[in-house]
Amino acid sequence: MYFPDAIPQFRAYDPARVVRGKAMADHLRFAMCYWHTMRATGADPFGAPTMRREWEREADPLRRARDTMDAAFELMGKLGIKFWTFHDRDIAPEGETFAESVRNLEQLVRYAETKQKESGIRPLWGTANLFSNPRYMSGAATNPDPHVFAYAAAQVKHALEATHALGGAGYVFWGGREGYETLLNTEMQREREQYARFLRMAAEHAKSIGFKGQLYIEPKPKEPTVHQYDSDAEACLNFLREFGLLPLLKLNIETNHATLAGHTMVHELRVAREAGALGSIDANVGDELLGWDTDQFLIDERATTAIMLEVLRMGGFTTGGLNFDAKVRRQSVDPMDLVHAHMGSMDAFALGLVAAAAIVGDGKLDAIVRDRYVAWGGGIGMKVLAGEATLSDCEKYVLKAGEPAVRSGQQELIENLVAESVRSAV
Amino acid sequence: MYFPDAIPQFRAYDPARVVRGKAMADHLRFAMCYWHTMRATGADPFGAPTMRREWEREADPLRRARDTMDAAFELMGKLGIKFWTFHDRDIAPEGETFAESVRNLEQLVRYAETKQKESGIRPLWGTANLFSNPRYMSGAATNPDPHVFAYAAAQVKHALEATHALGGAGYVFWGGREGYETLLNTEMQREREQYARFLRMAAEHAKSIGFKGQLYIEPKPKEPTVHQYDSDAEACLNFLREFGLLPLLKLNIETNHATLAGHTMVHELRVAREAGALGSIDANVGDELLGWDTDQFLIDERATTAIMLEVLRMGGFTTGGLNFDAKVRRQSVDPMDLVHAHMGSMDAFALGLVAAAAIVGDGKLDAIVRDRYVAWGGGIGMKVLAGEATLSDCEKYVLKAGEPAVRSGQQELIENLVAESVRSAV
């Protein structure tokens, strides 16, 4: 046993509580992320690991990998989390050769199957780590060397198969090295074409093995590289449209990636949702005064309300969920810090769900917004939208109608309204 | 006469000097921008105007507008600049009514025709100011009120016609208010649809009047609003693709807008160029340590080299050019400051052109880059690109070929090479 038996009570999260006709657990679909929660060490660019986990003590890598999985399922069990997410190299050690890596992965997948059967937990999504090994330093799918492309493709093959074997609801591509350090030595369009080819090959393989999970790409503008091609939601959509991939992939949106791109999380969610491409969420938060991915647990119910409002407005998650792509701070070296971190965020999302449901439910906000656009329902507005008005028609209208009225956007009133809904949920 | 007769000599710019078979003036296609150079006052959010121009002394607005145009053509003549850019409201005062505004504009267009005939100068592009008047506070085409949409449409009609009358090589849409202050009161997708409709109506009008110039949209992420829909080159491309507008519009890329979006200018140029959508350039530079659009004159030949390299690689400008969307600092209150500012940047672009031509000409950089991707010309790479390889084929390749070699990206060598080319151009 790696975590204490008695963990604190949730303050707000109650998996069975019904909100808008669905249990909280089904609305929120929390997932524990393996790389941060089980494998993060506290190392940073200026410092060595600070966390010495009990489950990382064994010398034998495969034994250590199984211990780690035991700890993961113990923690998920204690927290009541029903999904997990993983990279291939996080659950199973990379071997000396590709074949050995495959064997290691298969061994751990079998081990995970047992753990899953006992617990009813399953993957929200799986993925392949195509960024840590030096072979990927100049890109995986976008590498100037097709040998590396092939290596990445082979790795994805097995990661997809592992996810499929474990009943994963989705599979994510995050292209941490798919970008450039300098445009001076880079043929960008050629690399983007390679990347599109790669994704199509992966989608074909997924289909060929009968994997029904959703495929996602995940926007992030930079870090580790100077620029990543999947820089934000619109860059991803542009790429998917350009290469005809929009039917095959949705987006997995992360708060800290949004803010690194200079956008709010809600902006990115809205962009994805309105394009019919919002799939899943990496639930975390960054520090907007720092320029790197701090991946903190989000415990602000104002922010979770805004997120859950977008989720409710797309009709809730189908394949996706809330993946805690977040890590405890480097000084938080105790296993209990992991417990506090997850519980704090789970409570905050529960509050956010309740508040968002209230906002949707009472309809006050929607009424204000509807009223704002009401004039488009008739007259010149309707003609314009129907494609029946020319610039000349517009001029004629203006010559008759004169100057438009100026009308308050009521931002402060609306913000107070939302703040009150959040407070009422507490 | 508003400017002294004797202005300094250029150090590097020589309009007739032939570079790669074309005169410098034809490569660079400099344009003077009316709003900053003629109409900027030095006002800022905390301060009143500091510049009291001789050409703004007359009390009668139309008289003042003609004086300003005299000054503009005098300055362009003295600097040897053959293009200009303008907003409708900058060359002619807004009237009490729409009809009066139209009459004012028409009067000044006639005046400009005379000035153009005398000088051989013509518009690089025209545009409509759809952001200053309070009627546009919540958007022009994207306004919640179709009355405002109609007003903007009517205004664009006349701005297009003015540009056409003056022989403009293009027309730019910059949507400074096409975005939102808060998503809470905004239906984003509805507004984006309005905007797409607006652009299509404008394109149809342009066609109907026989305007052959290129239409452009201009990316900028924020300022004045919190978020503008045309946030960066990829957001623009996504929008154009979504609404089938890519055949109709190209991009006008500005350095300071690129950096406000978190991108380098070269990144934005490359994105646009590789999508076949690079049209024209707003030549300026921002201060990356400040978070607003400082619109400074660019005098760094390292930066101009990088810009001209992208321009040369697309085969040079066709309709587009280098528009000095830049202003002298608030304390630079003398007319001669305008002269120094333009000359500094013209010299820097001349040096940049020479350096870029040398880089393209000697082929060293291209050879390094070509060599980097050489393996894609055969073997597994060629099969992948041809769509003939699966993930399983890739795995088979890797099982046989083993671990890829790690090869230097040579960034420092390449950067030194470029630095030397720039220095050689000086």
Next chain:
Amino acid sequence: MYFPDAIPQFRAYDPARVVRGKAMADHLRFAMCYWHTMRATGADPFGAPTMRREWEREADPLRRARDTMDAAFELMGKLGIKFWTFHDRDIAPEGETFAESVRNLEQLVRYAETKQKESGIRPLWGTANLFSNPRYMSGAATNPDPHVFAYAAAQVKHALEATHALGGAGYVFWGGREGYETLLNTEMQREREQYARFLRMAAEHAKSIGFKGQLYIEPKPKEPTVHQYDSDAEACLNFLREFGLLPLLKLNIETNHATLAGHTMVHELRVAREAGALGSIDANVGDELLGWDTDQFLIDERATTAIMLEVLRMGGFTTGGLNFDAKVRRQSVDPMDLVHAHMGSMDAFALGLVAAAAIVGDGKLDAIVRDRYVAWGGGIGMKVLAGEATLSDCEKYVLKAGEPAVRSGQQELIENLVAESVRSAV
């Protein structure tokens, strides 16, 4: 009457409610700021005014100034705000000559005296506008021309006298032009010396007229200029220490200025408080994804809790208070938007006060922190602090004691604790 009689009820703010032995109103000492609330027009760098206030209708500037003051006192009365803050040029129009400006100011000060007597409202602080007029474009006290210095000094003389006449509790210097556009034309140290001289002259004048209010300087790093000398709290303290001014001035800290400097508001408050120099607060918030001073009303009770915690820990305000240096958004053109904005922030600060009082009151957070540093109370720690240990003593200690233990910083636990306190206050 400029505002409706019936305004909404506060949700949380109750001026008479006693918290830790003091009425809410006395803890919070809210001030309405004249320039934003009464005089802001909605103009921005790209757009004309959007707000047409009833109190700005009269053609005669002095009459308009009195109407504006009527509206200000009406609004403060309706909101139950007992303090106001003002610039000289905001309450009285600048005249053709300095003498006329003085007469205008004196006239409005007399008018304000009457309004104050009726209402019991008085200035939290006054100040002089040394940044809007073009004469200040290159600095006021730090101008290269001593003539401008003298002008600023004369203006401050009267602003101090006006503040004194109105019974102001303080006087603020904000040096929006005291900095540089480029170091190339700037003698920074010379300008800093001018500035120090200016502040000392002002302090001497304040003393000579019997003004007992606190003098403050206000940090802001940039905007309008590229760099302002009072860039952040530590830069201000460094300046005050260098010139022996620390006994004479405290700091007025603003949230949006803190974040523009790359700091959290709490950091700036802590720096000032621990230096004994925290005086007053400009209560607002910025948008960390935008690079300019958005001056929004703060309605997040998490942020107000953090602020009030620092205020409680310094023992509460003495001369200072919470000045709403915040403006409604450009599209919020109705007077009622001003009401909603102030009420939203007053409620949020009331909640923040209650939450902060609970945190201080239950002592849980303090106990954790005290425990963290407990070892400094004895042994080698005590010797070090007493100046009785050398590096060699430390080495001896380490050779004996070996490796220190690694101990969790418990950040997640603490953040949950604070979040719960905030929620309990709601």
Next chain:
Amino acid sequence: MYFPDAIPQFRAYDPARVVRGKAMADHLRFAMCYWHTMRATGADPFGAPTMRREWEREADPLRRARDTMDAAFELMGKLGIKFWTFHDRDIAPEGETFAESVRNLEQLVRYAETKQKESGIRPLWGTANLFSNPRYMSGAATNPDPHVFAYAAAQVKHALEATHALGGAGYVFWGGREGYETLLNTEMQREREQYARFLRMAAEHAKSIGFKGQLYIEPKPKEPTVHQYDSDAEACLNFLREFGLLPLLKLNIETNHATLAGHTMVHELRVAREAGALGSIDANVGDELLGWDTDQFLIDERATTAIMLEVLRMGGFTTGGLNFDAKVRRQSVDPMDLVHAHMGSMDAFALGLVAAAAIVGDGKLDAIVRDRYVAWGGGIGMKVLAGEATLSDCEKYVLKAGEPAVRSGQQELIENLVAESVRSAV
């Protein structure tokens, strides 16, 4: 031999060339930095090491450390660099115990003495690594546990002694962990007092062993921690003044740290120089569009000119110099990439020195600036500076003199002037 015999020729750097009466080598005092150049691996937060150095092949740590030192002196010899900088843990491996670490360090110091004797190379400065080991995760001198303070103190004792033994010209403190992750668990002022005590103890030890080198602190605002106390030059000066340490320490200023703090490098240099506290320079550059310390080699002669102008204006370096605190990019895995990187920057600083010398030499820029402030040499200006003028005197002056003249700051002219000087140096 780790590097090829034949390295390229410098383009601009000529150590013996005399500029303003002093050899280039003596002006520039280049130093190679050990941690980046010899020990960096290419690891980043998302990836494993990419660089496999020949000098890191031996299994035995001490043998490997000696090989590394051989490579370092070979490289310095080939580049003609006469200074080096080092951390204790970079030249000698940390042992199991403190005592073993000390023995390792002493062994490598003896080895370095031999290498220095052969080559005439010596340390520009030494330092102790007080940030990598997990014991320092919550600070070294500012740790909540005095045991850690003692450990850091003991480590500095030996690092100082090592630097002294090697004839180092200085010693640097960089407090990468001296700050906080969250203010919620931090007593900032207590930690700042600990830090002041630490520096005083170090200064006393330096004196006691006869070390005559200059002590420096090095500003950096953040990374690795959320906030570091030595955040920028003014924060450092405030700290030094508060604790009476200004006579004991100067500043070591780094470009990338300046920009992370939101300042230009020239701003930080100017602040330090004008406070008499500019000691040495970490010569590198960051990427202002990225939010972390990229530590790139600076090859822009415009930037090096600005730096050398400040150096010339303080009369040149005494103890300090230009330390290449810069690393090759992660993909630059070849030893020759190190050669290209250093040479590119050495050439750029040579050009910058020549350009700066020309600017100082021809006096044009100085004349413009002197003229700008000329009025302070008499009249009211002189009285103000002499402390003989009151606000009332200023008012009298203004009532008589009226409105000051507005005069151009000539920024564009000046920037062109400097650009021309840089180009002339090429």
